[in-house]
Amino acid sequence: MLKSFKALRPKPSKADDVIAPPYDVINSKEAFELAKGRPNSFLHVSKPEIDLEGVIAYNDHKVYEKGKESLEQMIKDGVLIEDSEDMLYLYEMADNDIRQLGIAAVGSVDAYEQELIKRHEFTKPDKELDRVNNISSLNAQTGPVLLTYKDNGELSTLLEAVAVRETPIYDVKAIDGITHRIYQVNQSDEQEKILSLVNSMDALYIADGHHRSAAARAVKHARQMENSNHTGQESYNYFLTVSFPESQMNILDYNRLIKNSLRLTMDEVLRKLDEHFEVTSVEDAFKPSEKNHFGMYTNHQWYSLKLRHSQTIDNPVEALDVSMLHNLILEPVFGIGDERTDPNIDFVGGSRGMEGLEFRVDSEEMDFAFSLYPTPIEALIDVANAGMIMPPKSTWFEPKLLDGLLSHRID
Known part of the structure; x- marks a missing residue:
């Protein structure tokens, strides 16, 4: 080799x-x-x-x-x-x-x-x-x-x-x-x-x-x-x-920025999120400290999004937080399709910090930011050993x- x-x-x-x-x-x-x-x-x-x-x-x-x-x-x-x-x-x-x-x-x-x-x-x-x-x-x-x-x-x-x-x-x-x-x-x-x-x-x-x-x-x-x-x-x-x-x-977190192309109201977004997540507004920037937990930022406000029911998923790709974010939020709520080609999504490596997310949203370049818990190296190895492909921008190495x-x- x-x-x-x-x-x-x-x-x-x-x-x-x-x-x-x-x-x-x-x-x-x-x-x-x-x-x-x-x-x-x-x-x-x-x-x-x-x-x-x-x-x-x-x-x-x-x-x-x-x-x-x-x-x-x-x-x-x-x-x-x-x-x-x-x-x-x-x-x-x-x-x-x-x-x-x-x-x-x-x-x-x-x-x-x-x-x-x-x-x-x-x-x-x-x-x-x-x-x-x-x-x-x-x-x-x-x-x-x-x-x-x-x-x-x-x-x-x-x-x-x-x-x-x-x-x-x-x-x-x-x-x-x-x-x-x-x-x-x-x-x-x-x-x-x-x-x-x-x-x-x-x-x-x-x-x-x-x-x-x-x-x-x-x-x-x-x-x-x-x-x-x-x-x-x-x-x-x-x-x-x-x-x-x-x-x-x-491995650092690899976070997401979203344009609200569907022009959803905040009430509509929160109502859709409530199906799968406990949504809580928080005072400070929210950086997740565990799996199945996400941060969301919009209109100068941070939210904690915690998955309501833990799930046992055998598929190593579907078990990733980046997959859960896509499958439970980005696609069903915001209509984001293929993250490699959809013009309404962008990615920010964790080295930019939560401030990098806030800046992109506060400048009105993007409408929503989502912070994630970093993908563990063991998950990368499991996916590779299974001969599978991770979603784009799943890992940021520093x-x-x-x-x-x-x-x-x-x-």
Whole structure:
């Protein structure tokens, strides 16, 4: 499932200049501001539209060409270097409240297709095509796919031993205050042991990065068709990953914003909600602390919505709070259909806080906000093991892996 690789990475003295937030958590305007005065920022590769004049679509061919030009220039200038031999890396993220220590490696596209690396989300064709074009243009994968695995005491002990012994090749702090460290696993026997323990597991699970992994598969098949001497060992057969044990995964709530397209009165909304929920107005922003409990905000007022009757649901998807919200509120009350395409719904990750929900409603951009209890990592694994698909925007993982620390060049 996983193997070592030759990482394309910053020259150690340049790491602080290079690191950047993931391309998909900031918009072009934010990227432009972050990259000001930072010619070596990886944002020039991951958000290359910031270096083009005028308003330009994210998927314009000029954007991909500019990203390729920026990456090649950073390599030429020695800002980015590539290891000369395959290596395994450890990736650590830490602050006062959280610490994650995992494995940076490349994952097998074959294992992905055989569902040994399991997915739990559908992809959007336009976003997948964007990643295909990005990888094809750069000849590199620059955004790691976040994986998780069932806890393994022997593996965790080994990773800790390496991290204690080795000096990190990078020790940098992101703009959100999270410290990111990268270690090389220099001893070949430890590399082999780590990979043996991981590859003997029943499965790995994609936590975040479904479009990147799907795009890697598409690129692999395209290059295989073009290569009459294909062996299966080429670098395009693998995609960049970082894997953490399930107990270290930190999932935040992924909340919903709704437009009242049916123009329901508040009395009508409350009457419909009363069928399934105990509805109570509350003074402060309501952030649920348990399953089957939701918050609702509208007209400067928060409400607690508690499911009247607990339900035993065997289907792991239908048992999710995001499914219950859709099935009992969003669709029957507000007429929300497919959440991936309905124009009357939007999503806000928990890192934005309840204030982010209040702002969007108070500005009259949206009419109702719903806060949810975070989806447990165990639920994600149950859904993936069942071969099922979670509703869109079910999980928001924090902290985020950085762009620019580790990339994977492909043939």
